[in-house]
Amino acid sequence: MSVxxxxxxxxxxxxxxxxxxxxxxxxPARLAILxxxxxxxxVEFRFLESVTGLTKGNISSHVAKLEAADYVTVTKxxxxxxxxxxxxxxxTGRAALDAYRAALSELVxxxx
Amino acid sequence: MSVxxxxxxxxxxxxxxxxxxxxxxxxPARLAILxxxxxxxxVEFRFLESVTGLTKGNISSHVAKLEAADYVTVTKxxxxxxxxxxxxxxxTGRAALDAYRAALSELVxxxx
DNA sequence: GCCAACGAGTTTGTAGCGCAAACTAGTCTG
DNA sequence: CAGACTAGTTTGCGCTACAAACTCGTTGGC
Numbered sequence: 256m257s258v259x260x261x262x263x264x265x266x267x268x269x270x271x272x273x274x275x276x277x278x279x280x281x282x283p284a285r286l287a288i289l290x291x292x293x294x295x296x297x298v299e300f301r302f303l304e305s306v307t308g309l310t311k312g313n314i315s316s317h318v319a320k321l322e323a324a325d326y327v328t329v330t331k332x333x334x335x336x337x338x339x340x341x342x343x344x345x346x347t348g349r350a351a352l353d354a355y356r357a358a359l360s361e362l363v364x365x366x367x
Numbered sequence: 368m369s370v371x372x373x374x375x376x377x378x379x380x381x382x383x384x385x386x387x388x389x390x391x392x393x394x395p396a397r398l399a400i401l402x403x404x405x406x407x408x409x410v411e412f413r414f415l416e417s418v419t420g421l422t423k424g425n426i427s428s429h430v431a432k433l434e435a436a437d438y439v440t441v442t443k444x445x446x447x448x449x450x451x452x453x454x455x456x457x458x459t460g461r462a463a464l465d466a467y468r469a470a471l472s473e474l475v476x477x478x479x
Numbered sequence: 480g481c482c483a484a485c486g487a488g489t490t491t492g493t494a495g496c497g498c499a500a501a502c503t504a505g506t507c508t509g
Numbered sequence: 510c511a512g513a514c515t516a517g518t519t520t521g522c523g524c525t526a527c528a529a530a531c532t533c534g535t536t537g538g539c
Contacts, residue, residue: 310500313499338504
């Protein structure tokens with residue numbers, strides 16, 4: 256199939272949908288973080304670090320953005336004398352992730 | 368489930384794989400372009416414009432990157448007196464897109 | 480014939496972002 | 510007490526995606 260100028264745009268798993276993906280979720284580091292958070296109730300900083308392979312700095316700043324968007328909540332407490340930071344995904348965050356997954360599921364399905 | 372410090376990272380559709388996604392393909396505009404190209408043998412500039420909703424400028428520069436990576440080829444010809452630019456995905460480009468899709472298919476699958 | 484509008488892209492300018500490296504604050508060890 | 514370690518945060522900067530401006534030619538109006 257070859258496509259010229261202004262033929263009927265019937266084709267393609269909506270290219271528009273791809274262009275409109277939520278950039279906040281789309282960023283690989285944040286996508287990894289959200290994915291991990293979506294599978295566990297609560298996750299500690301160090302676990303995120305080891306499971307994603309991201310540096311502390313990057314986790315910190317990406318999570319800050321997710322928190323600003325109300326996609327995750329941050330809890331700080333002490334375990335003995337050590338500070339421990341942990342994260343949870345919010346309902347908003349879960350909804351955003353689900354929407355993102357839905358938009359992509361079309362892409363991933365083997366082309367007809 | 369709640370996850371502390373350094374438990375066994377059995378969970379998550381490999382967060383590492385997400386972090387390592389090919390940025391060249393991952394960019395939404397380029398992902399849309401590649402997806403369209405993957406379904407048609409050859410596609411004209413104007414068709415890309417209408418199907419993706421991207422501006423001419425953005426198509427031009429994104430395609431330039433894809434061409435630099437040898438993911439697409441560009442053909443210019445004249446139709447009557449008007450210039451017409453069209454694109455094809457290369458084998459390399461198709462492989463990159465397939466790899467990308469494979470990496471994401473894990474994410475899209477409903478979490479167990 | 481001349482000039483304005485249009486078509487098909489390309490180039491440029493800039494704001495924002497993600498990454499790595501440096502830094503902070505406190506704890507533990509010898 | 511000094512130095513190393515833990516647990517993050519902040520900073521600096523290079524890159525990039527987007528929009529706006531521009532190029533080069535063609536077409537239409539008068």
